[in-house]
Amino acid sequence: MNPGEELDAIAAEVAVCTDCKLHRSRKNAVPGEGPADAELVFIGEGPGFHENEQGRPFVGAAGRFLEELLANIGMSREEVFICNVIKCRPPGNRDPQVDEIQACSKYLDRQIRAINPKVIITLGRYSMARYFPNARISTIHGKARVVNGRLVMPMYHPAAALHQPALRRVVEEDFALLPDLIARGQQISSPEDKPPADPEQLSMF
Numbered sequence: 508m509n510p511g512e513e514l515d516a517i518a519a520e521v522a523v524c525t526d527c528k529l530h531r532s533r534k535n536a537v538p539g540e541g542p543a544d545a546e547l548v549f550i551g552e553g554p555g556f557h558e559n560e561q562g563r564p565f566v567g568a569a570g571r572f573l574e575e576l577l578a579n580i581g582m583s584r585e586e587v588f589i590c591n592v593i594k595c596r597p598p599g600n601r602d603p604q605v606d607e608i609q610a611c612s613k614y615l616d617r618q619i620r621a622i623n624p625k626v627i628i629t630l631g632r633y634s635m636a637r638y639f640p641n642a643r644i645s646t647i648h649g650k651a652r653v654v655n656g657r658l659v660m661p662m663y664h665p666a667a668a669l670h671q672p673a674l675r676r677v678v679e680e681d682f683a684l685l686p687d688l689i690a691r692g693q694q695i696s697s698p699e700d701k702p703p704a705d706p707e708q709l710s711m712f
């Protein structure tokens with residue numbers, strides 16, 4: 508199965524998945540979207556109201572801001588893969604729960620393996636925790652690290668910048684680092700999408 512076929516297969520499985528309680532309240536599952544050969548994969552938190560309605564990630568105000576941030580570095584959303592830690596909307600936009608994240612992680616694992624991106628950008632604390640379990644986003648945002656051979660850049664979620672105008676500049680500055688990171692990502696070989704077993708495995712760029 509080639510990467511595009513694998514992404515299609517994952518999306519088809521997600522659409523009918525009942526592996527956690529979120530399937531009961533979803534209207535549409537939101538597997539994620541973007542090209543199978545994307546250099547960047549953005550991982551957010553979970554679908555919100557508009558995403559649940561349309562079955563697409565980042566289509567509300569945060570999505571428009573993400574598109575603006577990409578445009579600032581000469582990119583468009585059609586060039587990147589955008590998805591979330593969980594694929595179905597939590598009721599009332601509550602935070603995802605540990606059992607839901609664990610149940611859904613298999614799909615994200617497979618998406619990243621299929622795409623094999625140069626850089627993973629985590630948006631917000633839930634996707635950050637996948638790679639940096641005990642970190643604080645205020646401390647590590649904008650600092651890319653190699654996690655088991657794959658370059659991971661934690662950032663604030665665009666929605667946080669919309670709610671806290673002071674964060675907007677911070678997010679814009681972190682985004683401005685991405686073109687250079689893509690170039691560095693080309694130097695990294697044999698990536699494996701696994702969280703580090705030991706903090707010593709992290710090396711700061």
Ligand code: SF4
Nearest residue numbers: 524527530595610611
């Ligand atoms: S959130 Fe993930 S694990 Fe839960 S039902 Fe949706 S696709 Fe399945």
